[in-house]
Amino acid sequence: MTPIQSLLLNLLIVITVLWLLFGFVIGVAIAPNDDMSPNIKSKDLLLYYRLDESYHAQDTVVFSKNNTTYIGRVVAVPGDSVDISDDDQLIINGHIVSEPEIRNSTPRYEGFVNYPVLLGNNEYFILADARGGAEDSRYFGIVERSEIYGKSFALIRRHSI
Numbered sequence: 024m025t026p027i028q029s030l031l032l033n034l035l036i037v038i039t040v041l042w043l044l045f046g047f048v049i050g051v052a053i054a055p056n057d058d059m060s061p062n063i064k065s066k067d068l069l070l071y072y073r074l075d076e077s078y079h080a081q082d083t084v085v086f087s088k089n090n091t092t093y094i095g096r097v098v099a100v101p102g103d104s105v106d107i108s109d110d111d112q113l114i115i116n117g118h119i120v121s122e123p124e125i126r127n128s129t130p131r132y133e134g135f136v137n138y139p140v141l142l143g144n145n146e147y148f149i150l151a152d153a154r155g156g157a158e159d160s161r162y163f164g165i166v167e168r169s170e171i172y173g174k175s176f177a178l179i180r181r182h183s184i
Contacts, residue, residue, distance in 0.1 A: 069085060140165065
């Protein structure tokens with residue numbers, strides 16, 4: 024095999040591995056806005072793992088709703104009951120949730136979701152970290168498992184570039 028053929032073969036192998044890796048295992052999303060601020064800012068690059076089968080409370084996920092890609096934090100999983108109190112407290116299964124990393128209260132968006140919400144199989148309640156005004160499950164309701172692309176595992180800061 025000539026050096027050129029060897030180089031082309033190695034290049035083909037690398038391209039194939041990258042195509043398989045980023046086509047089926049790892050996804051890339053760019054934060055469209057500051058809904059996850061201060062943890063994730065607009066234009067930050069998020070890498071997510073596509074092959075997860077289950078998600079847990081506090082997982083940051085990339086998902087699609089109404090043909091729009093969102094990034095959010097899972098706050099409730101299948102079987103959970105979700106409510107938001109009159110004083111803007113998130114209540115899961117009858118207990119107020121303590122979220123030290125969330126700096127804002129969680130206001131209820133009137134006219135969109137009827138509370139309490141009982142999640143069925145493969146249903147998740149996902150909120151943005153910037154709770155005031157963000158589009159999340161308070162706005163468009165539950166998120167089906169099939170609408171979740173994957174769970175984030177790496178963040179590349181790009182907002183100051």
